[in-house]
Amino acid sequence: MVLARKMVEMGLSLRSEQKLKVRQPLAELRMNHERFSHELLAVIADELNVKKVGFAEAVEENGWAAKEDGKCKVWLNTVVDDxxxxxxxxxxxxxxxxxxxxxxxxxxxxxxxxxxxxxxxxxxxxxxxxxxxxxxxxxxxxxxxxxxxxxxxxxxxxxxxxxxxxx
The missing domain is CATH 3.30.2320 (hypothetical protein PF0899 fold)
Structure with a gap:
């Protein structure tokens, strides 16, 4: 739960840095930790208002913002389609x-x-x-x-x- 909270805080920080209100849904968050239950993934998605939470070691695509804190890394898809x-x-x-x-x-x-x-x-x-x-x-x-x-x-x-x- 502590790790999930950290991921949410990092995601919220990314939203703030990118000037994306939490009310604005986003497509996806990726993170480098896979140790979460489906229920906890749903909580993370809900807290960050993202449609999907996935896992990755690195994301090198355009339209993604990244944040790293020690061993924790998150990537937020900042592309807002219509x-x-x-x-x-x-x-x-x-x-x-x-x-x-x-x-x-x-x-x-x-x-x-x-x-x-x-x-x-x-x-x-x-x-x-x-x-x-x-x-x-x-x-x-x-x-x-x-x-x-x-x-x-x-x-x-x-x-x-x-x-x-x-x-």
Missing amino acids: QLKKEGVAREIIRTINQMRKEQGLTIGDKVVVKYSASDDWLVSVFVDFQDQISGSVLANSIEKTDLEQTLEIDGQKCGLLVEKIG
Whole structure:
């Protein structure tokens, strides 16, 4: 467990150095230790928000950042493809909506309708592609595209969000 914690700390340090928020999913972490159970590998993947944890003695491919501390080495794939980027933006949308719920004093039992507007097609595609994940995470009965004043910024794009309590 101590070694797993060290690997996580090194991975988090790499994320920080590369300016990659933990909310942004990444494809893979590789490390030079194979002594972990499947359960512990799942914890490492979850803590670092990576899709896969693998093992290697060395990684010499482009798009990888490395960190070494004594006998421990980790490599983090820092390439963010479009699907990973969309997933990260969906998490940012979820965080923003949950913050809005909190500011409105809504409880976990309160169902809502989320309305959004965005002029950027890519951002609209995030709302569409991740509609089920977003609505499930924020307890929304529906997510609707509408015409709102675009006062928020998500991933550098202007958008509008409205959270309305049902009932």
